[in-house]
Each structure stands twice: as structure tokens, then as C-alpha cells.
Amino acid sequence: MRSKLAALSFTEKIKILEKLRDRDKAIAAAGLRRKPEAQSAKKTVEKN
């Protein structure tokens, strides 16, 4: 699989890079939405 990916044309590889980049952006954005949960966990710790 890795050698097949390495053998793709650069143009095709760039398309894959763009998909990976957009996926990373989406994951990062989703991570931000979980922040309130992390904050509530911190408050729990502080109470203890």
C-alpha cells in the first residue's frame, strides 16, 4: 500500500495531502468543541 502511494504522480499525491489537511482541520475544530467538557473536569478536580 505504501509503495503504491509513493508511486502515484505528484499531482495525485497533492490531492491526498489536501484531503489529509482538510481532515486535520476538521479534527482540530471538533477538538475545540470539547473544551467545555475539559473545563468541567477541571472544576471537579478543584472541588476535590
Added chain:
Amino acid sequence: MKETLETINQMQADGVIGKYAIGGAVGATFYIEPAATVDLDVFVMLPAAASHTLISLSPIYEYLKAKGGREESEYIVLGDWPVQFLVPSDALEIEAIAQAVPIEVDGARTWVMSPEHLAAIALRTDRPKDHIRIIQFISQGALDRDKLNTLLLRYGLIEKWKHFESRFLEGTRG
């Protein structure tokens, strides 16, 4: 990517930058499997760099903002790619630009650093993702070992390479 490269090429034609080369993860992807990255690293020679002690990227940013580029932290977004412009910090990076390989992406002409220069720069940068990249270059047979050895010798990286080999490559060769 095509739009991004055409903008950079136009900037070069307009004399804002001299020779340039793609490095980093996108450059490595020319030779090995694609690896996730958020930006395009472009190493540039500045036309007046030789006569100034203080190097500024302002002319690049001003030019690109006038062409619709948008600043985002250390990047400037061209087309749909955040681009980080880097001035070579030493002779190795200057040589990497000078000896970059001409290629075409979607009909746009550009230059990418050689795999040996990318590996030498990764070795010197020495982050975990750089180690992974070097191992990928080796495992996919992308490096000319004679060329790499010449670079390592010329730029004082032999000891660092030996350390890298003992840490990551011992036991992987048959």
C-alpha cells in the same frame, strides 16, 4: 495547489524573490508516500539578501497581500494552501535551493528539493517527524546513499547520522 504555485511563480517573475524550492512534508511527498501537513514550506532566495545584514520577508508579504493573499499567524494563505516562506539559514539550505529539481504540478512549473537535501535538513532539524521522514526515505529507496554521504560530510552531519543510525536503523538492515 496550482493557483498557489502560479502566484509564487508570478512573484518570482516580478523579481520579488529569486530561486525557490519546496521543502518540508510537501517536498518529501514528491518522493515518498503523502504525509499529513497543514502548510507548504517554500525556501526562497531574496534578490537583495547579499547586500543586507537584516533580511526581511515584508516585500513578499506586501506583494502577496496585494494579490489577495491572507495572513494567518506565520503563514500567508495562497489559493487554498497556507504557505510559510523561509529564507535559507545556512549553506546546506542555499545548496538545496540551488540544486532543486524542476517538476510540474497540475501544469504549474515548480522546484522541489532533492531527497538527499531533504533528508540532510531533516537530520539537522531532528524532530520526531523528521526522524519518521528519514526512515520513510530509506525504506522506500528514495535516497542515493553516495549523494547523501557527500552532503553529510560537507555539512558536518556525519556524527549526527551515526547517532541516528544507532538509534533508529540498527537491526533493520539484513
